[in-house]
Amino acid sequence: MNKILKWIPQLLAGARITILLTLCSVVAGLIISIFLALGTLSKSKLIRNFCKGYVFFFRGTPLLMQLYFVYYGLPQISRALTINNQFLAAFIAFGLNSSAYCCEIIRAAIQSIDKGQFEAGKVLGLNYFQTMRLVILPQSVRRLIPPVGNEFIMMLKDASLVSLIALADITKVTRSIQSSTASSMVYIPAMILYLIITAVFTFVFHVLEKKHSIYE
DSSP: OHHHHHHHHHHHHHHHHHHHHHHHHHHHHHHHHHHHHHHHTOSOHHHHHHHHHHHHHHHHSOHHHHHHIIIIIHHHHOGGGOOOOHHHHHHHHHHHHHHHHHHHHHHHHHHTSOHHHHHHHHHTTOOHHHHIIIIIHHHHHHHHHHHHHHHHHHHHHHGGGGGGGTOOSHHHHHHHHHHHHOOGGGHHHHHHHHHHHHHHHHHHHHHHHHHTOTTO
16 A cells, blocks of 8 residues: 555656646647638638548547657658657647547537528628637537547547657556556556546536536
8 A cells, every 4th residue: 555655646747747738639629620620611622622631631540650750750851840849749649630530529510500590690791700700619619518528538548648759647657667666556546547537527528518508
C-alpha cells in the first residue's frame, strides 16, 4: 500500500498532461471542424472536395501514424518543420485528427436542423454566414453535446499513444515506474486514475446534455 501511495504524485503529474492534451486537442479540433463542416456543405466544389478529402485522410489513417509523421516525419521533409516539443507535436496531431471527427459531428448536427430555419433567415434578411452563426449553429449545439462527449472520452484514452514519443502522460509514467520497480501493481492505480478522469468528464457532459436537452 505504501508503495502505491508513493506512485500517486507521479501518476497525477502524468494525469495533468493527459487531461491538458485532451482538452486542448478537442477544443482546437472543434474550432477547425466548424470551418471544415461549413466547407463540406459549401456550393464550391473545390472547397467541398478539399474538406471532404481532409476528413477522409485523418479518419482513414491511424492516429499513431499521424503522430509519428508529425514528430518524426516532418523533420525529414524540412528541418524548419522540426518539432522538438513532444506536447506540441502531440497537440498538432491530435487536434487535426479530432477536427476530422468533429467535422462529421457538426455537419450531421447542421443537416439535422429543419430547412425552414434557413428560409426564415433569408426572410429576416440574413446572408448565409449570418444565418449559420445566428440561427443554425446555436440550435446545433444541443445536438452536438453527446457525440462531442464521446469524442472527448475516446481522445482521452487515445492520449496514451503519446507515451510512444516519450511524453510523460499517465501511460508513460506508469511504464517508467513499472520498469524501475519491476512491479506491475502500478497498473492498478493507473487504470483507476483513468476511470476517475473518465467518470468526471462523463458526468460533466451528462450535466451539459441535460441542461441543453431539447426535451427540457
